[in-house]
Amino acid sequence: MKRILAVLVAVIAAAGPLRGDNFVMKNGQVVEGKLKSWDEAKKTFTVIVDEKGTTKTFKMNDLKARFPGKTTWERRAEYLAQYEKTKKPAVKPTWESHQTLGKWCKKFLLPEKGLEHLRMARQLRVEKLVGDIEAGKIKPDDELDHRLRIAKWLERELGLFVESKEEYTIAYGIKRVLLGEEPSADLHYRLGKWSQEIGLEDMALADFERAVALNPKHSSAKDAVNRIRNSTEFKLKMLGEEYDKYGRAWHISVAIEEGVDKKFIDGWKDRIQGLSEYVWNITEGQFYIADCEIEDNTSEGKIIVEKGKLDWRGMDNKEGSGVLAYCAASGTPSWEVHCPGITGVSVLAHEIFHGVFGLPDEYYQNPMCECVMKSAPNPQRLCDTSNHIGGGSNRGPPGSEGKTCWQIIIDRPEFKATPKHPNPLWVWAEGGPEKMVPAKTPDHVEGPRNVGGEVRWQRLQVKEPPKTVFMILDN
Numbered sequence: 001m002k003r004i005l006a007v008l009v010a011v012i013a014a015a016g017p018l019r020g021d022n023f024v025m026k027n028g029q030v031v032e033g034k035l036k037s038w039d040e041a042k043k044t045f046t047v048i049v050d051e052k053g054t055t056k057t058f059k060m061n062d063l064k065a066r067f068p069g070k071t072t073w074e075r076r077a078e079y080l081a082q083y084e085k086t087k088k089p090a091v092k093p094t095w096e097s098h099q100t101l102g103k104w105c106k107k108f109l110l111p112e113k114g115l116e117h118l119r120m121a122r123q124l125r126v127e128k129l130v131g132d133i134e135a136g137k138i139k140p141d142d143e144l145d146h147r148l149r150i151a152k153w154l155e156r157e158l159g160l161f162v163e164s165k166e167e168y169t170i171a172y173g174i175k176r177v178l179l180g181e182e183p184s185a186d187l188h189y190r191l192g193k194w195s196q197e198i199g200l201e202d203m204a205l206a207d208f209e210r211a212v213a214l215n216p217k218h219s220s221a222k223d224a225v226n227r228i229r230n231s232t233e234f235k236l237k238m239l240g241e242e243y244d245k246y247g248r249a250w251h252i253s254v255a256i257e258e259g260v261d262k263k264f265i266d267g268w269k270d271r272i273q274g275l276s277e278y279v280w281n282i283t284e285g286q287f288y289i290a291d292c293e294i295e296d297n298t299s300e301g302k303i304i305v306e307k308g309k310l311d312w313r314g315m316d317n318k319e320g321s322g323v324l325a326y327c328a329a330s331g332t333p334s335w336e337v338h339c340p341g342i343t344g345v346s347v348l349a350h351e352i353f354h355g356v357f358g359l360p361d362e363y364y365q366n367p368m369c370e371c372v373m374k375s376a377p378n379p380q381r382l383c384d385t386s387n388h389i390g391g392g393s394n395r396g397p398p399g400s401e402g403k404t405c406w407q408i409i410i411d412r413p414e415f416k417a418t419p420k421h422p423n424p425l426w427v428w429a430e431g432g433p434e435k436m437v438p439a440k441t442p443d444h445v446e447g448p449r450n451v452g453g454e455v456r457w458q459r460l461q462v463k464e465p466p467k468t469v470f471m472i473l474d475n
């Protein structure tokens with residue numbers, strides 16, 4: 001939530017009751033819920049804040065803006081009904097059918113059901129392969145290729161990484177049997193070459209190392225070990241896997257609520273790549289966006305570009321005064337950023353820090369905290385004990401009371417105590433953390449950007465975040 005110029009309390013009385021909404025409060029808090037009652041005499045309003053019907057009462061005077069929409073629990077209930085009534089009865093006992101349904105569930109707020117169907121798709125596809133081999137439709141010699149195809153499909157299409165690894169391991173076992181049982185340096189060398197050809201560098205490395213262990217004079221194996229160990233690509237991949245283990249490589253999606261052209265989607269691609277770089281620099285190279293799906297004509301995603309606002313800079317107007325963007329369900333797994341079509345990268349950085357880290361706004365202090373969580377234009381840095389100014393009236397999620405932004409991030413359990421500040425592996429570019437330079441993409445709300453730096457990891461100098469992988473669904 002950014003700076004406010006207008007107080008839109010009047011909107012609330014005009015809109016009908018029992019409609020799901022996001023209530024943006026003046027202290028920066030965003031309350032997701034449905035309006036239950038409006039008390040003119042007491043100057044208060046009451047909101048239903050969850051599916052159990054829990055209510056909370058707020059002072060009208062504390063409300064900044066209200067954005068109509070359905071709550072996540074209402075949407076989830078609708079999708080579940082649709083799933084039970086039409087989707088599930090229509091699923092065929094084929095892997096293709098379960099794949100389609102699984103992807104639908106994942107997208108429409110039913111992740112557990114989605115996982116069930118994707119796993120079923122894998123089971124059916126493997127069963128079909130085995131059946132086809134038994135029936136003579138596929139030659140046993142071709143099993144290896146088919147297993148590899150399944151492994152790649154699990155990894156790239158279904159995002160089932162553990163299952164993919166299992167299939168790769170089965171394929172590897174078949175290959176090993178085909179090459180012969182005697183473990184020798186040469187056998188491991190050939191297995192390593194094979195793994196390398198199919199893109200399994202980590203498995204290849206393990207075999208090359210086994211080859212060297214069995215025969216320290218095996219020069220091809222030694223060369224192969226050195227080549228992999230010194231390859232930038234390999235190390236970046238390892239770095240990415242390391243970050244992914246601790247929730248530090250983010251997987252997000254952008255949902256554009258209406259149909260748009262390629263140019264608009266490309267603009268968002270640039271924005272998200274820029275956002276990843278900002279996140280990387282602000283967090284001293286400890287977080288970035290690993291992949292991002294951008295889809296138009298859809299309503300569900302982590303970053304929602306609202307309908308009718310494609311050429312707007314603000315949530316209420318083209319010019320970008322008032323609320324520029326906001327984040328609902330901050331600091332929970334179901335966080336959602338709402339924004340117009342033209343949004344500054346620094347605004348997105350502020351919002352995604354609400355979403356992922358649950359950081360509170362820091363602009364109801366006087367003076368404000370010199371931090372990305374202050375109002376726009378905001379510096380692209382995080383406050384710590386050396387400069388944090390307390391006194392904001394907003395509260396972050398439980399556990400964040402009175403803490404600096406860095407401390408809140410460090411203490412979040414999902415990162416398993418791996419983020420550090422200062423990050424010992426990070427070297428600031430010339431000028432250091434205090435130096436602020438103009439934003440790369442000038443916009444009227446872009447604050448100054450820090451100079452950035454590099455992560456020095458395993459003799460690798462990573463100057464930029466590993467590139468974000470995009471998946472574009474242009475409907």
Ligand SMILES: [Zn+2]
Nearest residue numbers: 371373383405
């Ligand atoms: Zn801060």
Ligand SMILES: [Zn+2]
Nearest residue numbers: 369383388389
């Ligand atoms: Zn602060």
